[in-house]
Amino acid sequence: MPSVFGNTGGLKTRQIKQLESLYNQRIPQDCILPEDLAEEICALSRTMNRQLGLAIDRGGKVVRVIAGDAKEILIPDLSDFRTAPGRLRGIRIVHTHINGEALTEDDLTDLALLRLDLICALCTSQRGNLEKVHVAHVLPGNDREHPCHVLPPGHGELLENDCLNFILELEDEIGRTGSLRDAPKGAERAILVGVSKLSKAESDAHMAELKELAESCGVHVIGHVTQTRQKPDPKTLMGQGKLKDLYLMALQDAATLIIFDQELSPAQVRNVSDRMELKVMDRTQLILDIFARRARSREGKLQVELAQLKYLQPRLSDKNTAMSRLTGGIGGRGPGETKLEINRRRVREQILKLEKAVEEVHSNRKQQKALRNRQGLPVFSIVGYTNAGKSTLLNTLTQSKIEAKDQMFATLDPTSRRLRFPEDVEVIITDTVGFIRNLPKELVAAFRATLEELENADILLHVIDVSNPSWEKQVASVETVLEELDLTEIPQIRVFNKMDLAGEEEMEKALRQYPGIAVSALDRASLRPLLEEMQTMLYSHTGAKPFSQNEDELH
Numbered sequence: 235m236p237s238v239f240g241n242t243g244g245l246k247t248r249q250i251k252q253l254e255s256l257y258n259q260r261i262p263q264d265c266i267l268p269e270d271l272a273e274e275i276c277a278l279s280r281t282m283n284r285q286l287g288l289a290i291d292r293g294g295k296v297v298r299v300i301a302g303d304a305k306e307i308l309i310p311d312l313s314d315f316r317t318a319p320g321r322l323r324g325i326r327i328v329h330t331h332i333n334g335e336a337l338t339e340d341d342l343t344d345l346a347l348l349r350l351d352l353i354c355a356l357c358t359s360q361r362g363n364l365e366k367v368h369v370a371h372v373l374p375g376n377d378r379e380h381p382c383h384v385l386p387p388g389h390g391e392l393l394e395n396d397c398l399n400f401i402l403e404l405e406d407e408i409g410r411t412g413s414l415r416d417a418p419k420g421a422e423r424a425i426l427v428g429v430s431k432l433s434k435a436e437s438d439a440h441m442a443e444l445k446e447l448a449e450s451c452g453v454h455v456i457g458h459v460t461q462t463r464q465k466p467d468p469k470t471l472m473g474q475g476k477l478k479d480l481y482l483m484a485l486q487d488a489a490t491l492i493i494f495d496q497e498l499s500p501a502q503v504r505n506v507s508d509r510m511e512l513k514v515m516d517r518t519q520l521i522l523d524i525f526a527r528r529a530r531s532r533e534g535k536l537q538v539e540l541a542q543l544k545y546l547q548p549r550l551s552d553k554n555t556a557m558s559r560l561t562g563g564i565g566g567r568g569p570g571e572t573k574l575e576i577n578r579r580r581v582r583e584q585i586l587k588l589e590k591a592v593e594e595v596h597s598n599r600k601q602q603k604a605l606r607n608r609q610g611l612p613v614f615s616i617v618g619y620t621n622a623g624k625s626t627l628l629n630t631l632t633q634s635k636i637e638a639k640d641q642m643f644a645t646l647d648p649t650s651r652r653l654r655f656p657e658d659v660e661v662i663i664t665d666t667v668g669f670i671r672n673l674p675k676e677l678v679a680a681f682r683a684t685l686e687e688l689e690n691a692d693i694l695l696h697v698i699d700v701s702n703p704s705w706e707k708q709v710a711s712v713e714t715v716l717e718e719l720d721l722t723e724i725p726q727i728r729v730f731n732k733m734d735l736a737g738e739e740e741m742e743k744a745l746r747q748y749p750g751i752a753v754s755a756l757d758r759a760s761l762r763p764l765l766e767e768m769q770t771m772l773y774s775h776t777g778a779k780p781f782s783q784n785e786d787e788l789h
Contacts, residue, residue, distance in 0.1 A: 240301040292351070305333075307329050374408045422452075422454065425484060430495075447642055470502060491512065500548055611662050612662070614661055614694075619698070620643050621668065650662050650665075673711075688719065694726040695768075727767055751767055
C-alpha cells in the first residue's frame, strides 16, 4: 500500500494505517469530496492534532495522503503528473485546517504555482466535525494581481458541485486565453528573465538582445520579467515574489521555456526547473544552441560540441542514483558506479576526444597559414559584434555570395576571399565568427583555433552597426574580446556600417567619438572611402603600393 507523505513523526502505527486506508477511497467525479469522507478526515485531523490532506486525480483516485503539523501541510512532489502548456495538473488538494482559518496565502500560492485543478480547506471544529468549506481555483486570463478566485465559504453542499465538468471548462478557457494560438506550430514559447542591478534602459537593451537571440533560435517569445537586485539570490537568482509572478505568467501564457539573461549555476537551474517543471536555460546555453544549429563545417561542429560538453559537465545531475552496473572480481569496489558517475565519465572521455580532433584541425590551419605566408599576401580580418553586417561587407567588397542573414550568428565558419586593389595589389579578406557581450568562455576556448586566424591579420576591419542604439556598448564588448585574445596591437579600421539606417546626428556623434569610415555594406559605391583607407593603411603597415586616386573599380 502507498505510504503517507509528509510529517509522520509521533504518529502511532494504528494512526498511520488509518491514513493509509484512505488510498482505498474512490471519489465520485461529480464532487470535490463526499461529505461523509470529509467528516472522517476532520475527525482524524482533530484526533491527531495535525493537518491532513488528500491529493485526488480527475478519476477520483487518491494519489497522495499527506500529514502535516498543526499549522500546515507540505505538498509532496507531484512531478509524476506533468501537464501540457496551458493545462492544469489534473490534481486537486483537499486538506484540513484545525484552527478555523480560511485558505492561507501559502494555499493560494501552491494552487497557482503547482497548477492545481483546485484547492479546498476543511475547517474542523473542536469536536472534530466539519464546520466550513473553503474552495479556490485559478483564473483564466493575464491578471497577475488576482490570479485565483476564492469562492464564498460554505458547508457540505460546496463539496457536492459538478467538480469534473467545472475543471474541464476552466481548463478549456485557460487554453483559449493563453498564447498557444499565437506561436508557430511546434515552436517553444519562452519567457525571458533578467535579474541585475542595471538601469531600466540598460536592462531593456539586454532583454531586446536576448529576444533577438531567442528568435534566432526559432523560439517564440511570449514576454519578459525583469528584477533589479544588488545581489542575486544564490538559490533561484531572483526573489521569491518575482519568482511567483514568473510562475503565474508561465501558467497563464502557456510557456514551455524560461530563458535567463544571466548565467545560472547548476543549483539555480535545478531549483527553478524543479519548482516550475518547465525547461530552464540561460543565455550561455541559448548561444551554444544557436551555434549548434548554424555550424556547417566539420571544424565548426567539433568546436560547438566541445563547448556544449564543457558547459554541460558541471551541470550533470540525475535524481536516480540507482546503480547501473556492478563490478566484480579482484579489485572490484563494491556496487560500482552510479548512472550519474557514468555520465560524467563519458562526458570527460568525449571532451578529451574532441580536444584531440580540434587540435588536429588547428595543426592543419597552421599549415595553411604557412602556405599563405609564403605567398606574401596581406590579410584583412573582419571583426565585429554579431549581426553588424560583416558577411554583407565581405560579399560587397569581393563580389561573393556568402550566405548573409539579418540574424545573430548567421555565420560561424571563417571565410576567406581575395580582393584586388586597382593597382593589382592582392589581399585576403577573412570573415570570422561574430562577437557578443559576455561571450561564453566555453565558446572562446572551443573557437580559439578559429579566432587565432585573427593573429595573422595585418589589419582588422572592425564593423560597427551604428544604427543599433547600443552600438557603443557593442564596440566595448568587441574590444574586450580583442584584448582577451591579445590582438589590440594589430592596426584597426573602424567601419560604421548601416549609415543609411542611422540618424545624421548619431552618425556625426560616432565619427567624433571614434575615427572611422561610414559605409552602407549594401551600397558598393559607399565603400570607396573605405577601400582608400584600407590601401593607405596597408601601404604604411606593409610597404604595399598606395591607392591610386585615378582608378575607380567601384563604379
